[in-house]
Amino acid sequence: MKENHLMKAMVLRGPGELALDDVALPRLGAGQVLVRVTHSGVCGTDLKIFNGQIPVRYPLIMGHEMIGVVVEGASNDGIRTGDRVVIDPFFNCGICFHCRVGQTSLCPNGVLAGRDVNGGFAEYCAAPASHVFRLPDSIDNRTAALLQVMTTCLHAQRLAKPALDESVVVLGLGVTGQLHVQLAKAAGAHPVIGVSRSSFKNELARKLGADSTLLAGQDVADKILETTHGRGADLIIETTGMIASLPDAIRMVRAGGRILMFGIITAKQGALPFYQLYFKELVLINARAAKGEDFQSSIDLVDRGTVHLKPLITHVTPLEELKTAIGMLDSNVDDRLKIVMDHT
Ligand SMILES: [Zn+2]
Ligand SMILES: [Zn+2]
Known part of the structure; x- marks a missing residue:
């Protein structure tokens, strides 16, 4: 192990106060492994923590999308020193009601690395051995960060x-x-129609398998009705997290259809056509985080070439540039997708 027991980390000391610092190496708890982080992804949750919208205890090392190499600790099921791994950052307790019935992503005792405990924007990160998954050679480090x-x-x-x-x-x-x-294409859905206000993103979606795309704005709901036998779509997946997007979703979904509210809506109020929810007998689905089983499946889907992650990376920058990277999330840029931090 490192002799001086210090590591470099991007430390958040208060809202907006983020800087590179030397901090103590994470101390390993029982059943934990130490991972030397090589790459990490930046996302909207980091922006909300950075600017204080999500309250945390300071100082905090953010980052919950990290991959790296196991340097210490090993698990019963064969995680060894030297393994390249992706970390499942939601450390659920394993013994509560939700964990026992298999709803591990809803564990009330669970902590998210990078929000509730120190996360991945550092040289090293500790994680339960049960929450690291070995990466195949076919997935390179940058790509694995997604x-x-x-x-x-x-x-x-x-x-x-x-x-x-x-x-x-x-x-x-x-x-x-x-x-x-x-993923919808992989499940056999047809047609899969993407909607964005960016023609760059529309074009990419078509390359990645969308049957068609529409520029966000007027007429989208009408066009969806046209292409779905006048009924509306079976499933709408809302990823923008904006309440304003939901009335459109309710309009373009068929009676008896489903709306997956994937984008995280933090607003506490908003107008919705509630009568339509009743009249169309709609099902609203919410999803929070992920479960352990989703990690091995995701690795396999990328390994087999069913899902492509690499085209979603538009920026790779050194870890020291984290503040700039988070700042980029705050601006609406049409051709920006994932920003990956390089720790090496
Ligand atoms: Zn994230
Ligand atoms: Zn639990």
Whole structure:
């Protein structure tokens, strides 16, 4: 192990106060492994923690999308020193009601690395051995940093269950929208229609398998009705997290259809056509985080080439540039998708 027991980390000392610092190496708890982080992804949750919208205890090392190499600790099921792994950052307790009935993502005692405990924007990160998953050689380090995001999409689709020949509309084609398009296609859905205000993102979605795309704005609901026998789509996947997007979703979904509310809506109020929810007998599905099972499946889907993560990376920057990277999330840029931090 490192002799001085110090490591470099990006430390958040208060809202907006983020800087590179030397801090103590994580101390390993029972059953934990130490991972030397090589790459991590930045996401909207980091932005909300950074600017204080999500309250945390300071100082905090953010980051919940990290991959690296196990340098200490080993598990019974064969995780060894030297293994390349992705970390499942939601450390559930394993013994509560929800964990015992298999709803591990809802564990009330669970902690999210990078929010409730120190996370991955550092040289090293500690994680339970049960929460690291070995990576195959076919997935390079940068690409692997997107696996955690993919698990949240996979978890959501396991709940929404897009089926063979079902029409699916994906509203918003950021990183998660592009993943939802690919997963819906993999499930056999048809047509899968992507909607974005960015022609760059629309084009990418078509390359990744969308049957068609529409520019967000007027007429989208009408066009969806036209292409779905006048009925509306079987499943709408909302990824923008904006309440304003829901009335459209309710309009373009068929009677008896489903709306997957994937985008996290933090607003506490908003207008919805509630009567339509009743009249169309709609099912609203919410999904939170992911489960352990989603990690191995995501790794396998990428390994087999069913889902492509690499085209979703538009920026790779050194860890020291984290503040700039988070700042980029705050601006609406049409051709920005995932920003990956390089720790090496
Ligand atoms: Zn994230
Ligand atoms: Zn639990």
